[in-house]
Structures are given as structure tokens and as C-alpha cells.
Amino acid sequence: MTITKPRRLATLALTGALAVAACGGGASTAPSTVPLSGTITIDGSSTVYPITELVAEEFQLANPGVQVPVAFSGTGGGFKKFCVGETDINDASRPIKAQDEAEGLACVTNGVEYVELQVAIDGLTVVVNPDNDFATCLTVEELATIYGPDSPENLLWSDVNPAFPAEPVERYMPGADSGTFDYFTEEINGETDAATTFATQSEDDNTLVTGVAGDTYAIAFFGYAYYVENTDKLKAVEVDGGSAFGCVAPTAQTINDNTYAPLSRPIFIYPDVGKAKERQELKAFVDYYLENTNAFSAEVGYISLPDDLLAAEKAEWAAAVGG
Amino acid sequence: MTSPAISLAHRRPIGERIIERLLFLAAALGVVTTIGIIAVLAFETYEFFLEVSPIEFFTGTRWSALIKPQSWGVLALISGTLLVSAIALLIAIPLGLLAAVLLAEYATPRARNVIKPILETIAGVPTIVLGFFGLNFIAPQILRPLLGTDNIGVFSALNGGIVVGILVTPLIASISEDAMRAVPRGMREGAFAMGATKFEVVRKVVFPAAISGIMASIILAMSRAIGETMAVVLTVGTKPQFTFDPTESVQTMTAFIVQISIGETAQGSVEYRSLFAVGATLFLMTFVLNLLSGWVVRRFRTAY
Amino acid sequence: MSAFSPARPVARFEPAVMRRKFTGTLFYGACLAAIGLLLLTLVALLVDVFVRAAPWLDVGFLTGVPSSRPARAGILPAMVGTFEIGIIVGVLTFPIGVAAAIYLAEYASDSRLNRLLQTNISNLAGVPSIIYGILGLALFVRALAMGPTILAAALTLSLLILPVVIIASIEALKAVPQAQREGAYALGASRWQMVSRSVLPAAAPGIMTGIILAMARAIGEAAPLILIGAFTFVTFLPNPISGQYTVLPIQIYGWAQRPQADFQGISAAAIVVVLGLMLVLNGLALIVRVRLSRHIQW
Numbered sequence: 001m002t003i004t005k006p007r008r009l010a011t012l013a014l015t016g017a018l019a020v021a022a023c024g025g026g027a028s029t030a031p032s033t034v035p036l037s038g039t040i041t042i043d044g045s046s047t048v049y050p051i052t053e054l055v056a057e058e059f060q061l062a063n064p065g066v067q068v069p070v071a072f073s074g075t076g077g078g079f080k081k082f083c084v085g086e087t088d089i090n091d092a093s094r095p096i097k098a099q100d101e102a103e104g105l106a107c108v109t110n111g112v113e114y115v116e117l118q119v120a121i122d123g124l125t126v127v128v129n130p131d132n133d134f135a136t137c138l139t140v141e142e143l144a145t146i147y148g149p150d151s152p153e154n155l156l157w158s159d160v161n162p163a164f165p166a167e168p169v170e171r172y173m174p175g176a177d178s179g180t181f182d183y184f185t186e187e188i189n190g191e192t193d194a195a196t197t198f199a200t201q202s203e204d205d206n207t208l209v210t211g212v213a214g215d216t217y218a219i220a221f222f223g224y225a226y227y228v229e230n231t232d233k234l235k236a237v238e239v240d241g242g243s244a245f246g247c248v249a250p251t252a253q254t255i256n257d258n259t260y261a262p263l264s265r266p267i268f269i270y271p272d273v274g275k276a277k278e279r280q281e282l283k284a285f286v287d288y289y290l291e292n293t294n295a296f297s298a299e300v301g302y303i304s305l306p307d308d309l310l311a312a313e314k315a316e317w318a319a320a321v322g323g
Numbered sequence: 324m325t326s327p328a329i330s331l332a333h334r335r336p337i338g339e340r341i342i343e344r345l346l347f348l349a350a351a352l353g354v355v356t357t358i359g360i361i362a363v364l365a366f367e368t369y370e371f372f373l374e375v376s377p378i379e380f381f382t383g384t385r386w387s388a389l390i391k392p393q394s395w396g397v398l399a400l401i402s403g404t405l406l407v408s409a410i411a412l413l414i415a416i417p418l419g420l421l422a423a424v425l426l427a428e429y430a431t432p433r434a435r436n437v438i439k440p441i442l443e444t445i446a447g448v449p450t451i452v453l454g455f456f457g458l459n460f461i462a463p464q465i466l467r468p469l470l471g472t473d474n475i476g477v478f479s480a481l482n483g484g485i486v487v488g489i490l491v492t493p494l495i496a497s498i499s500e501d502a503m504r505a506v507p508r509g510m511r512e513g514a515f516a517m518g519a520t521k522f523e524v525v526r527k528v529v530f531p532a533a534i535s536g537i538m539a540s541i542i543l544a545m546s547r548a549i550g551e552t553m554a555v556v557l558t559v560g561t562k563p564q565f566t567f568d569p570t571e572s573v574q575t576m577t578a579f580i581v582q583i584s585i586g587e588t589a590q591g592s593v594e595y596r597s598l599f600a601v602g603a604t605l606f607l608m609t610f611v612l613n614l615l616s617g618w619v620v621r622r623f624r625t626a627y
Numbered sequence: 628m629s630a631f632s633p634a635r636p637v638a639r640f641e642p643a644v645m646r647r648k649f650t651g652t653l654f655y656g657a658c659l660a661a662i663g664l665l666l667l668t669l670v671a672l673l674v675d676v677f678v679r680a681a682p683w684l685d686v687g688f689l690t691g692v693p694s695s696r697p698a699r700a701g702i703l704p705a706m707v708g709t710f711e712i713g714i715i716v717g718v719l720t721f722p723i724g725v726a727a728a729i730y731l732a733e734y735a736s737d738s739r740l741n742r743l744l745q746t747n748i749s750n751l752a753g754v755p756s757i758i759y760g761i762l763g764l765a766l767f768v769r770a771l772a773m774g775p776t777i778l779a780a781a782l783t784l785s786l787l788i789l790p791v792v793i794i795a796s797i798e799a800l801k802a803v804p805q806a807q808r809e810g811a812y813a814l815g816a817s818r819w820q821m822v823s824r825s826v827l828p829a830a831a832p833g834i835m836t837g838i839i840l841a842m843a844r845a846i847g848e849a850a851p852l853i854l855i856g857a858f859t860f861v862t863f864l865p866n867p868i869s870g871q872y873t874v875l876p877i878q879i880y881g882w883a884q885r886p887q888a889d890f891q892g893i894s895a896a897a898i899v900v901v902l903g904l905m906l907v908l909n910g911l912a913l914i915v916r917v918r919l920s921r922h923i924q925w
Contacts, residue, residue, distance in 0.1 A: 041871065046585075050885065053860045054695040060862055069871040070860040072881065073585060073853060080590040086774070101591035149391065175561050176389030177586025194391040200476055200572060201561045203582065204884050206891075207458065211477050214463075229886040300695065301886060342819045346730035349723050353748045353793075356786055360751075360758060363765050421661035429655060438662055440913055445669055446840050447905035449847025451876045452898050455883065456672045489668055497840070498798055501833050505802035520644075522651030536798055543794060546753025552850045553876075577755045581850050584757065602758050609753035617746050 037065035038281040044071075044078030044091030047179055047223065048267050050300040051120055052091050055289050058296075066281045075179060076102075082114070082270065083107035088282055090114075090270040093122075093179030113273040115320040117313050119289065120297035121305065123224040123255035124184055124263040126237040127209075129216045134164045137238040137247035140262070143188045146171060146219060151196040157217065171199035172208045172220035179265075180205075184221055187262040209233065221263075224250060225301025239263055255303040267302070273320045283321055290314050364606060367599035374593045380600065384565035386574075388583070388594050395597065397604055399565045403480065403573035404605075407555060408548040410484025410569055411491055415544055418488075419495025420537070426496070427503035428525050439497075446493035454557030457486035462558070470570065478560030478572035486554045491544040498543065502536020503529050535624040542616035546609050552577040576605045676902070679895035688896055692862040693878065697889035700882075702897050704861045708777060708872040709904070711865065713846045715781035720792050721838060727789075728796030728834075733822050752790035759787040760851025768855055777867040780855050780874075784848060788841040795837025799830040832920040839912035843905055849876035875901040 042052055049072040056068035073081070075092045082090035083106035095116060098104030107114060126143065128135050134157070138146075145151060145160050146169055155171075157164035174180045176193065186192040202208050205222040212218040213233035227236055227250070238247035241261040254260035269289065276283040290313060294304035305313070372380070375395045383396020422442065426435055462482050466475055475481065506529050514524045530537070560572035561582055574582075583598040683697075691701020727748070735741035763783025773779040803826050811821035827834075857877045865872035875897055882894035 039871070046884065049860075050695065056860060057695050057862070067863050067871075068860075069873075071857070074588075076586065076588040076590050076595065077584065077854075097589045100589040102595075103589050103591065105591070175582060175586065177582050177588055181389075191391060193389055197387060197390055197562070197564075200478060202478070203556070203561065203586075206884065206886065207477055209886075210463075214472070223886075226886040229888065339817055339819055343730070343734055346726045346734055349726035350730045350735075350744050350748070350793075352723060352727065353744060353751055353790065356751060356762075356789075357747050359766055360754065360762050363762055364758070418661045418665060421658045422665065425655075425658035425662060429658060436913070436917065440909055441662070441666055441669060443836075443840065443843075443909045443912065444906065445665060447843035447847070447902075447909055448672070449849070449876050449879075449901055449905075450844075451847065451849050451880055452676070452901065453672075455879075455894075455898070456675065460671065460675050489665075492665065493840070497836060498795065501798055501802050501836075505804070507804060520647045520651040522654045523647065525654075536802075539794070539798065542749070543752060543791075546749075550753050550755035552755055552757050553848075553880075556850075577757060580755070580757045584760075584850075585853055599761075602755075602761070606754060606758065610750050613746055613749040613753065617742070617749065 035065045036063045036281040036284055038279060039067045039069070040089065040282055040285050041087045042068065042070045042089045042091065043073050043081055043087045044089075044270075045075040045093040045179060045267070046072035047093040047122065048091035048119070048269065050225070051267075051293065051297050051302060052089075052269070052289075054296045054300060055285075055292060058292070059285055059288050063281070063284070066285070068285065074177075079103040079270075080106070082272070083112050084110055085112055085272075088272050088275055089286070092268045092270055093265075094182060095268065096270060111274070114270045115273055115316060117269050117271065117286075117290065117317055118266045118305065118309065119269050119293040119313070120267050120302040121255055121264050122180075122267055122302055123250045123260055124180060124221055124265060125224050125227040125250045126219065126221045126239060126263075127212055127227055127234040128219050128237055129212055130233070130235045131216045132235060135219070135237055137240055139240040140188055140242060143239070144190070147173065147185070147195050147199065147221075148189045149194045149196060151198065153198045155198075167217045170211070170215045170218035171196065172211045172218060173199045173201055174205060174208065174222055175201050175203035178203070179267075180221070180223055183265045184263070223301070224255065224303065228301050252298065252303050256306055264303070271317075276321050286317060286321075290317060360606065364599050364603045367596050368603045371593065371596035371600045375597070375600075386563040386579075388579070388597050389588075396565075397576075397601060399563045400574060400576045400579055400601060401604070401608075402565045402567065403559070403563065404549055404575040404577070406480045406567055406569065406573060407483045407487060407559060407575055408545060410481060411487035411548040411551075412541070412545060414485060414488030415492040415495055415548075416541060419492045419540070419544070420499055422492070422496040423499035423503060423537075424525055424529075426500045428521065428529065442493040442496050445489065446497075448490075450490060450551060450554040451557070453486050453490055454554040457482045457554065457558035461485060475570040476560075476572055478558065478562070479570050480559055480573050481569040483555045483559035483575075484569065486558050487548050487551050490551065490554060491548050494547060495540045495544050498540035499533065499537045502533035502540070505536070506532040535620045538616070538620055538623065542612065542620075546612065549609060549612075550577060550605070551575075552581055556581055576601050580605075673902070676895050676898050679892060680899045683889075683892045683896040684899060688893070689900070693860055693873075694862075697882075697887065697893050700893050702875065702878055702900060704864055705873050705875045705878040705897070706900065706904075708857070708861075708865045709846055709874045709876075709901070711777050711867050711872075712781045712784065712874060713842060715778065715867065716785050716788070716845045717838070717842050719781070719785040720789050720841065723785075724789050724792035724838070724841075725796055725834060727793045728800060729822055729827070731793070732797045732800040733818070733826065748790045748793050750790075752794055756787055756848050757850045757854070759783055760854035762786070763851060763855050774869075775855055775857070775871060776869060777865055777872045780852055780857065780872070781867075783851055783855060784845040787848070787851065788845045791841045791844070792838055795841070796830070796834045799833025799837065800826060802833060803829045828919070832916040835912060835915050835919065839908060843908055846874075846904070846908075847876055847901070849874075849880050852877055853880075875904070 052070050056070050060068055078090045080102045081087045096103050142160050155169045156166050157169055158166040182192050185195050205226045208220040208222055209230050212220045236250055238249045240247045245259045248254050248260045250260050255264045258264055271286045298304055380395050380397050384398045385394040385396045386399035387394040510528050511524050514528045555575050556578045561574050562572040563574040579601055580598045588595050688701050690703055694700040731745055767773050767779035767782050807825050808821055811825040857873050861873045879894050879897045882890045
């Protein structure tokens with residue numbers, strides 16, 4: 001399934017190209033023959049982690065002198081460490097909170113200069129049991145009826161849409177401390193973190209898969225990757241975001257071009273720009289990340305960026321580190 | 324006339340005092356740890372109570388830190404913790420004590436060398452493994468078929484209680500067994516001489532004599548159950564509610580602390596600080612528990 | 628007619644005796660049933676895990692490094708990390724824990740201060756592991772600037788299990804009959820001589836059991852280490868003083884959360900490895916305990 005040979009060639013070529021393109025303003029234009037070395041520490045979101053892990057793995061294979069440990073303490077924990085300089089890159093499933101004293105304010109105080117780079121898109125997928133033949137398409141309003149804070153404990157499907165059967169809605173949702181939850185509630189319920197307390201929550205999305213797969217009248221939402229791995233047990237619901245496109249099913253294409261709205265969310269990395277200017281291996285790593293993110297994110301179940309957005313991110317990075 | 328005893332007597336007291344000081348320092352390390360914990364918790368808890376009313380915190384029964392509308396009633400989390408721990412003890416105390424009696428009174432040395440490793444293996448299973456066992460096996464294969472999938476969900480306090488009970492049984496068993504084996508043989512033999520059956524000897528002689536050690540093991544188990552984190556996180560869920568229904572998904576204080584720590588919350592926020600407040604509450608709870616246990620154990624200690 | 632019958636004077640007690648014996652047999656059956664239930668649970672756990680892990684357990688898994696592709700993934704760095712932490716924790720808690728227990732059980736008078744020390748230690752035993760994680764992060768990783776290293780993790784875990792080791796050791800020491808101590812004193816021993824040569828060897832099996840159980844728990848902890856920064860994706864072998872690291876429980880947790888079914892398989896395989904490690908540890912404890920208790924008779 002994985003095509004490693006062409007990727008290896010690409011990696012080697014890329015490393016060579018990177019070595020050649022290493023900026024520094026010096027007169028020498030000869031390719032650098034000094035292999036990269038050092039340690040790059042990364043922490044942050046467990047959502048972004050699978051992509052970063054793959055990038056780190058391939059990068060280390062191409063550059064054996066560099067060690068890239070990647071952790072997932074969570075976006076918040078990651079930012080706290082990032083903004084005191086303990087890590088080099090923070091994976092984030094949400095933008096940094098500029099006014100938070102452990103995040104934005106701490107970064108300012110400690111002189112940590114960062115840039116927000118979007119590396120992929122995650123399509124939040126609403127799923128139901130395969131035997132559910134009535135909820136093929138749900139509007140944002142219907143989703144809000146199901147998951148909104150005023151939703152009653154014994155909500156019936158017929159309360160959501162009179163055409164649906166009068167069976168209780170078995171609601172599952174990701175843990176309230178996850179980026180997935182934050183984003184969904186903001187888009188669907190209109191306010192971040194506002195939701196019903198009558199749903200079964202789980203920090204581990206695999207449990208949500210099991211829950212929905214085992215109950216005909218269940219519904220859940222989570223990242224696209226978990227749907228793609230379980231298409232035999234689940235059915236994805238088309239979402240009508242109120243746009244001209246009507247009911248849109250989540251696919252790589254619709255998430256990429258944002259027709260699957262409003263449930264396509266950006267995921268980011270925040271590299272330490274100051275450190276990248278001083279350390280060649282860090283700059284090389286971020287370059288490598290941006291260069292390969294589209295290929296790698298697809299492999300782990302995320303959606304690649306549209307070309308123009310990717311070009312913009314690369315340009316932003318190049319401008320930040322200079323050269 | 325040489326007197327080696329006298330020259331030895333001069334040397335020993337100084338060495339003895341040094342040893343005693345060193346041992347005291349080791350024991351006093353515990354105080355340093357406690358001070359450290361209190362310091363770390365107190366500061367953030369104070370900051371938390373600047374934003375949230377302590378009255379709401381300690382008397383409210385609705386806890387919703389991450390889902391709006393926010394509510395800060397810690398009683399919901401406390402009820403979750405107590406519910407899971409109670410179920411765990413209901414399982415662990417009978418199982419543990421029966422196992423302890425078997426090991427101390429009935430088993431041959433060869434049987435002991437088979438049974439004790441079984442208990443120690445269970446004790447050695449990492450809590451995260453037991454949590455996955457509860458999640459992937461106990462809930463879907465035992466609890467839900469037995470009680471009906473409508474009555475009990477993927478997560479439940481019962482599942483958590485069972486898993487924590489399994490976790491804690493070897494603790495009760497091994498410490499109680501040590502306590503029972505310490506009862507001098509003479510006491511048992513005296514009872515046998517008076518015509519008691521083995522069960523009666525256990526019930527009326529060994530058990531009462533070992534009661535302080537047994538109670539120490541139970542209190543230790545209770546503390547362990549209350550403080551258990553990973554096994555509970557995987558089996559009980561994240562649905563804080565004030566209930567004593569074991570089939571419900573709840574959230575314990577420890578699970579909440581983990582949820583916030585490894586999640587996406589910004590670490591300067593009131594939501595993040597709440598974990599310190601919950602941690603401080605937990606700390607106070609176990610402190611009171613242990614004071615109580617110390618008193619109980621002292622009252623029941625048998626001298627022999 | 629008198630109940631007293633010279634031919635069989637005990638006859639009137641027989642029904643009561645039979646009843647008492649029957650109750651005793653019932654109780655014995657209950658004891659066996661308890662052990663049986665525990666054994667059954669253990670077997671169910673092992674079978675469930677082995678079935679899921681079987682396709683993934685091979686030498687490559689044990690000697691390889693983690694990868695984004697389950698087929699290539701291995702757990703060597705995690706095993707080394709677990710191992711290194713285990714050793715440091717053992718080395719730290721054994722002397723300190725036993726020393727504290729000796730003080731509290733043998734030397735301490737029943738003064739307010741000493742009772743406070745003891746209460747304090749029982750209290751610490753009940754503090755959740757995550758709180759030790761918070762303490763460890765603030766103290767070892769930040770204040771003492773050790774960074775997220777194995778040493779910081781080992782220190783944190785040592786603090787975590789120290790109270791448990793102390794309590795278990797105290798119980799083991801108290802279980803030694805007073806006669807042992809009095810005999811030593813009668814022979815002219817000083818207190819330390821009495822403790823080190825008479826009481827400690829007698830309590831050794833109980834103390835070792837307590838330490839092994841505590842170490843096994845320390846090695847299996849995940850939550851506090853996530854806080855301290857047990858990096859999960861580590862393809863190199865950790866250096867205890869300065870290196871980033873990971874441990875088996877965290878590797879298990881991380882893999883189990885991935886959507887691909889193959890990751891569940893390698894997570895189960897990692898569980899098998901950690902259980903195997905526990906088995907080895909317990910076997911060691913067994914050998915030690917059997918050897919040490921041979922000469923104890925009272």
C-alpha cells in the first residue's frame with residue numbers, strides 16, 4: 001500500500017536540493033556536504049501528531065544525524081512548553097490564544113517568535129450506523145438540535161426531523177477537551193464548548209466508532225481519519241451547510257476545496273522562528289514538512305491543502321526565516 | 324585487665340545516633356514531598372478561587388468545566404470517585420480477604436508458591452492494560468450482554484469499579500496475609516486445643532489478632548482506588564454527573580485532572596486551574612481518610 | 628431421660644460439630660472460589676490480549692523502533708526507557724524506603740512528631756499519580772532544570788511509590804515477633820545491630836514483596852509521564868541523564884488511539900511485552916522471597 005521507493009528518491013533529492021538551497025547569504029553556492037545533525041523537539045496536539053510523526057520518521061531516515069522526538073501532551077500543554085522555549089515546534093489543532101498567559105503572552109515575554117503554518121485540513125465527519133437509512137443528509141440546524149446545549153435528554157430522531165422514526169438518538173461525541181469538540185461546537189452550535197451534556201463522550205475516538213457501529217440509532221462525529229478506517233462499520237452523513245452546494249458528503253475532494261462546510265478545520269504547526277534561523281536542521285525540517293505535507297497527511301487520513309494555500313504557507317515561512 | 328566490652332560501649336552510641344539521624348531524615352523526606360505538593364496546588368487553587376466562588380465549588384452538584392454553560396460543583400466529581408471506589412472495595416475486600424485467609428491458613432507452602440505469584444501478576448498488570456481490558460472485554464462481552472445494551476453503555480461506573488477492584492485485590496490480599504501470618508502459632512494452637520474448627524480459629528483468633536494490619540490494607544486499598552487514574556479514564560468515561568447509579572457513565576476527580584492536562588486547554592485559563600482545585604480537594608479527602616484510619620487502627624491494635 | 632449417655636458422651640455435640648465443620652468447608656470453598664475467580668480474570672485478560680497481539684509479535688517488533696507504519700513498528704526504545712526508569716526507581720526507593728520504615732517501626736517513639744510523619748506518609752500513598760506528575764513537572768523538570776529526561780521521570784515515580792514501599796515495609800517489620808528483638812537485646816546487641824541482624828532478615832520477604840509490587844506499579848504508570856514529557860515517538864535509545872525517551876505504557880496508549888486497526892494489533896503486542904516484563908519481575912521476586920523465607924519459623 002505504501003509506495004516507499006519513489007518517496008525515498010524524492011527524499012534524497014529533496015535533501016540534496018535543501019542542502020543546495022540552504023540560505024545564509026554567503027558567497028559559496030557549492031552544495032553543502034555537511035550532514036545535518038542535532039535534536040528537534042516537538043510537542044502538542046494529538047490530532048496533528050500522526051502527520052508530524054510520519055514527517056519526523058521520513059526526515060530521520062533521510063538525515064540519520066538528526067533526532068526528532070515527537071510527543072502529544074495536547075495543544076495547551078504543548079503551547080505552554082513552546083512559549084518557554086522547551087520545544088522547537090508546537091503541533092496545534094487550534095490557533096494559539098494570544099491573550100492567554102501561558103500561551104500568547106508567555107511567548108511575548110520570553111521572546112519566542114513563531115509563525116502559524118497550516119499543514120493540513122481535517123474534515124469532521126458525522127457518522128451513523130450503516131443500518132440508518134433515514135439520516136442521509138443533515139442540516140446544520142438539525143445537528144444543532146442533536147448536539148446543542150438545550151437538547152433534551154430523551155431526544156428522539158423525530159424531534160430532529162418529523163420524517164425520521166420516533167427512536168431515541170444515541171449521541172456520542174469526542175471529549176470536551178479536544179480540538180474536534182471545540183471546532184464542532186463553534187461551527188454547529190454557534191458557541192465554542194456549548195453542547196449537550198447528555199451525550200456519551202470519549203477521549204478516544206475509536207470508542208466512538210465502536211459505539212456507533214453497535215447501535216442502529218447512534219450518531220457521532222470525529223476526524224475524517226477515523227471514518228476512513230472504518231467505512232465498513234459506519235456511514236458518513238452528508239452535511240448541508242446552507243450553501244448552494246446543498247448536501248455534501250465528506251471526501252478528500254470536498255474537504256480540500258471547502259465545499260464540505262462548515263466542518264473542514266485547519267490544523268497547524270508553530271515553529272520557533274528564532275531557533276530556526278540559528279539551527280539549520282530545524283529550518284530544514286520545517287521546509288521538509290511543508291514540501292511533503294500533502295502527501296503525508298493523505299496517508300494518515302487527513303486532507304491535503306489546496307495548492308494556492310500551500311504556496312502561501314511556504315511563502316510565509318520563507319519570509320519569516322529569511323532566505 | 325582489658326575490657327573490650329567497655330571500649331565497644333564507647334563507640335556504639337555515636338554510631339547509633341548517626342544511624343538514627345539518617346533514618347529519621349529518610350522518614351522526613353515525606354514531609355518535604357507533602358510541602359512540595361501543597362505548594363504547587365495551593366498557588367493555582369488560590370488563583371482559581373479568585374474567579375470561581377468556593378461556595379459554588381463545594382456545594383454545587385453540577386460540574387461542567389469544558390461544556391458551556393459552565394458550572395463548578397465539585398460534588399459531581401466526588402460522587403463519581405466515591406461510586407467507583409465503593410464498587411471497587413465491594414469487590415476487592417471479600418476477594419482479597421478470602422485469598423489472604425487461604426494463603427495464610429489453608430495453603431501448603433507449595434500451593435502458596437503458586438497462588439502468590441497469581442496475585443502478584445495481577446498486581447503487576449499496568450493500570451492502563453486493565454483499563455483496556457475493561458473497555459475492550461468486560462464492557463462489550465460481559466456487562467452489556469448480561470445487563471442489556473439499553474441499560475448500560477460503553478462506559479459505566481460499574482466497569483470502572485470492577486477494574487479498580489481487580490487492581491486493588493492483591494494489595495488487600497498480600498498485606499492482610501502478612502498480618503495474619505504474623506499471628507503467633509501458639510494462639511492458633513491454643514484454640515485448636517480447645518476444639519475449634521479451622522474456620523473458627525480464623526474467625527475468632529487470627530482475624531481479630533490481625534485486624535489492625537487488615538484494616539491498614541483496606542485503607543491503603545481505598546486510597547489507591549480513589550486515586551486511580553488510567554484504568555478509570557478508559558472505562559468510566561467523561562460525563563460528570565451527581566449520581567449513584569453504577570450503570571451510568573460518570574467522571575472521577577482523577578479522570579478530570581488527566582482530561583484537562585492532556586487536552587487542548589490553554590494552560591493559563593480558569594478551566595486549567597480547576598484541575599488544581601480538584602487536585603487539592605482530592606488531597607484533602609485522602610488526608611481526612613488517613614487521619615480517620617490512623618485513629619481506627621490505633622483503637623483496634625492487639626498486643627500479643 | 629438424661630442426655631448424658633456414658634457410652635457416647637460426645638454424641639449430643641455431634642450435630643453442632645458437624646454444622647461447624649460444614650460451615651468451615653463452605654468457607655474453604657469460598658476461599659477457593661475467590662482465587663478461582665481471580666485466576667479466571669487473569670486468564671481472560673491474557674487470552675484476550677494474546678489473540679489480538681499474536682500476528683504482530685516477532686523479533687522485528689522487539690528490536691525495531693516505532694514507525695508510522697504498523698508493520699515496521701518496534702518497541703525497543705520504549706523497552707529501554709522502561710528498563711532504565713525501573714532500575715533508577717529501584718535503586719532510589721529501596722534504601723530510602725526501607726530506612727524510613729525502619730525508623731518509623733523500630734526507632735520512633737510514640738511522639739506527636741513521629742505520628743505526624745507516619746500519617747503524612749499514609750496520606751502520600753493515596754495521592755493520585757497525576758498529582759505527582761504535576762509536582763515532578765514543576766520540581767524536577769522546571770525548577771531543577773532537568774528537562775524531560777528519564778532521570779526526572781524516575782525521581783517523580785520514586786516519590787510516587789516511596790510511601791507505598793514504606794508502608795509495606797513497616798507492616799513487614801511489625802510482623803516480626805517481639806521475641807526476635809528481645810532475644811537480640813538479651814545477647815547484648817545495640818538497637819541497630821538488633822534491627823540489621825535480627826529483624827531485617829526476618830522481614831526481608833515482606834519488604835521485597837512490597838518493593839517489587841511498588842516497582843511494578845511505577846513501571847506501569849502512564850499519566851504522570853505524559854505530563855513530564857515522555858515523548859512518544861522516539862526512534863533512538865534514550866540516554867538517562869539528557870535524553871528524550873518513551874516508555875511502554877505510553878507507547879501502548881498512543882498506538883491504541885490511532886484509527887488504523889493495525890495499530891490496535893501492535894498496541895496489544897506491546898501489552899504482551901509489558902506483561903512479560905512484569906512476569907519476569909515477579910519471578911525474580913518469587914525466587915528472592917523463597918530463598919529468604921527458608922529459615923523463618925515462628
